[in-house]
Amino acid sequence: MNKKQLIEQIKIKRSFLCIGLDVDLEKIPSHLLELEDPIFEFNKQIIDATHDLTVAYKPNTAFYEAYGIKGWKSLEKTIAYIHKNYPTIFTIADAKRGDIGNTSTRYAKAFFDDMQFDSVTVAPYMGSDSVEPFLAFAEKFTILLALTSNKGGLDFQVIKDEKGITLYERVLQESKTWKNSEQLMYVVGATRPAYFKKIRNIVPDSFLLVPGVGAQGGSLQEVCKYGLNDEIGLLINSSRGIIYASSDKDFAKKAREKSKELQKEMASILLENEF
Amino acid sequence: MNKKQLIEQIKIKRSFLCIGLDVDLEKIPSHLLELEDPIFEFNKQIIDATHDLTVAYKPNTAFYEAYGIKGWKSLEKTIAYIHKNYPTIFTIADAKRGDIGNTSTRYAKAFFDDMQFDSVTVAPYMGSDSVEPFLAFAEKFTILLALTSNKGGLDFQVIKDEKGITLYERVLQESKTWKNSEQLMYVVGATRPAYFKKIRNIVPDSFLLVPGVGAQGGSLQEVCKYGLNDEIGLLINSSRGIIYASSDKDFAKKAREKSKELQKEMASILLENEF
Numbered sequence: 001m002n003k004k005q006l007i008e009q010i011k012i013k014r015s016f017l018c019i020g021l022d023v024d025l026e027k028i029p030s031h032l033l034e035l036e037d038p039i040f041e042f043n044k045q046i047i048d049a050t051h052d053l054t055v056a057y058k059p060n061t062a063f064y065e066a067y068g069i070k071g072w073k074s075l076e077k078t079i080a081y082i083h084k085n086y087p088t089i090f091t092i093a094d095a096k097r098g099d100i101g102n103t104s105t106r107y108a109k110a111f112f113d114d115m116q117f118d119s120v121t122v123a124p125y126m127g128s129d130s131v132e133p134f135l136a137f138a139e140k141f142t143i144l145l146a147l148t149s150n151k152g153g154l155d156f157q158v159i160k161d162e163k164g165i166t167l168y169e170r171v172l173q174e175s176k177t178w179k180n181s182e183q184l185m186y187v188v189g190a191t192r193p194a195y196f197k198k199i200r201n202i203v204p205d206s207f208l209l210v211p212g213v214g215a216q217g218g219s220l221q222e223v224c225k226y227g228l229n230d231e232i233g234l235l236i237n238s239s240r241g242i243i244y245a246s247s248d249k250d251f252a253k254k255a256r257e258k259s260k261e262l263q264k265e266m267a268s269i270l271l272e273n274e275f
Numbered sequence: 276m277n278k279k280q281l282i283e284q285i286k287i288k289r290s291f292l293c294i295g296l297d298v299d300l301e302k303i304p305s306h307l308l309e310l311e312d313p314i315f316e317f318n319k320q321i322i323d324a325t326h327d328l329t330v331a332y333k334p335n336t337a338f339y340e341a342y343g344i345k346g347w348k349s350l351e352k353t354i355a356y357i358h359k360n361y362p363t364i365f366t367i368a369d370a371k372r373g374d375i376g377n378t379s380t381r382y383a384k385a386f387f388d389d390m391q392f393d394s395v396t397v398a399p400y401m402g403s404d405s406v407e408p409f410l411a412f413a414e415k416f417t418i419l420l421a422l423t424s425n426k427g428g429l430d431f432q433v434i435k436d437e438k439g440i441t442l443y444e445r446v447l448q449e450s451k452t453w454k455n456s457e458q459l460m461y462v463v464g465a466t467r468p469a470y471f472k473k474i475r476n477i478v479p480d481s482f483l484l485v486p487g488v489g490a491q492g493g494s495l496q497e498v499c500k501y502g503l504n505d506e507i508g509l510l511i512n513s514s515r516g517i518i519y520a521s522s523d524k525d526f527a528k529k530a531r532e533k534s535k536e537l538q539k540e541m542a543s544i545l546l547e548n549e550f
Contacts, residue, residue: 062381127427152402
């Protein structure tokens with residue numbers, strides 16, 4: 001999926017919601033545990049109940065890896081299910097990978113070619129040649145960590161250099177010089193609304209993937225106020241707030257209700273901003 | 276395995292070698308491709324031929340993930356094989372993971388509990404609460420990226436802050452304040468010998484995992500000159516230089532020869548330094 005198609009989907013669905021599929025067997029409804037593949041079954045029901053309200057799904061790979069080969073299978077099945085049934089959905093492998101050149105190529109191959117994800121999250125610490133192998137894949141997006149929503153995000157990301165420029169700003173600036181940088185998006189936590197204005201100055205055109213609305217306390221209104229650009233440019237992620245809205249048999253219905261709430265809020269923001 | 280046991284193994288084997296098991300189906304001898312699990316078979320033969328010359332094996336998880344579920348199975352079999360047959364070997368999952376707290380716990384569980392790795396490499400960008408979940412596992416080691424050997428390693432890691440302190444130095448300093456920091460080791464590329472002295476000033480007692488000797492051009496002598504500490508404190512990794520020493524049926528024999536060369540050099544360095 002390319003950027004134009006993604007924007008089109010946002011306009012059609014009146015939503016720039018991304019649902020995080022971070023499935024934890026200890027949190028899903030117990031009646032699913034008797035099934036052969038509870039993780040996939042949970043995802044399938046969430047997806048069927050929410051696909052018209054969201055433009056993207058983002059499984060965090062850690063939750064699948066934690067269940068070994070079984071978990072990996074559930075992930076592959078989930079992505080294949082989305083592509084087959086809802087081909088206009090944008091898929092994000094939240095993997096936060098990054099390694100030296102030939103190794104990053106391996107990761108890119110796994111997520112882009114084999115599993116057919118549209119995008120993958122990548123950590124910037126190892127620099128240009130750890131990220132460019134991901135950018136080499138046409139019509140695929142690399143979502144670089146810039147300013148993360150967690151407490152430790154402030155340990156290094158806001159350190160200022162000799163000229164007063166913070167590390168996350170350097171990451172944004174530098175990354176724009178990398179080959180195929182037009183295929184970059186950036187992770188910016190919703191818990192940092194004060195930073196969005198600065199970020200938009202550096203990357204006015206890029207999509208930002210924004211976790212931290214809801215459970216982590218970020219505000220959708222605040223994020224949109226400074227984060228929206230001429231082409232919308234935002235994907236707002238919610239994971240736990242949606243998928244664990246209920247731990248009972250009605251979990252999919254409740255997930256839809258929570259998604260609908262966010263979608264409605266997004267629809268009115270889009271309207272206000274004349275999209 | 277704890278630190279004392281690792282040091283003991285180094286002294287017994289007269290070696291602080293780590294062999295990187297970065298298996299690429301396009302590079303392994305073609306006669307193996309007919310077998311059911313060529314990756315495991317390749318690893319098994321390399322391990323059988325080198326286990327007495329090395330103290331650690333380090334599979335880079337990207338190479339396994341690239342082959343999907345099959346690759347993941349090969350990795351699990353490889354680690355189980357090492358633990359069963361050579362229980363005194365230290366195992367490193369070179370995964371470069373790192374995510375927000377509850378997610379890092381998932382990764383830690385996958386590598387430490389399920390696969391029984393002794394250690395895992397972790398990226399520092401997301402700060403304390405992305406690393407501490409790994410450190411919470413007793414007798415397991417977290418190997419934090421500090422100064423990497425690749426070209427892009429200089430993009431962000433050597434940026435100086437307002438006081439003239441580089442990012443990698445900040446990472447080393449900060450990490451020492453984290454809970455269970457005594458279970459930290461650090462990745463420092465062999466291509467950066469000039470930095471080892473500074474690094475030893477900040478983390479005099481920690482083990483350093485040093486990639487980049489051989490194929491990437493780093494010098495063992497230079498690294499040891501500044502990197503050795505009172506308890507040796509170095510694990511020197513070689514991947515391609517050993518495992519692809521031959522692409523023929525004699526690959527395991529040639530891998531042993533290359534390992535032996537490095538081990539002999541290490542033995543004489545240990546002797547010179549009175550270990």
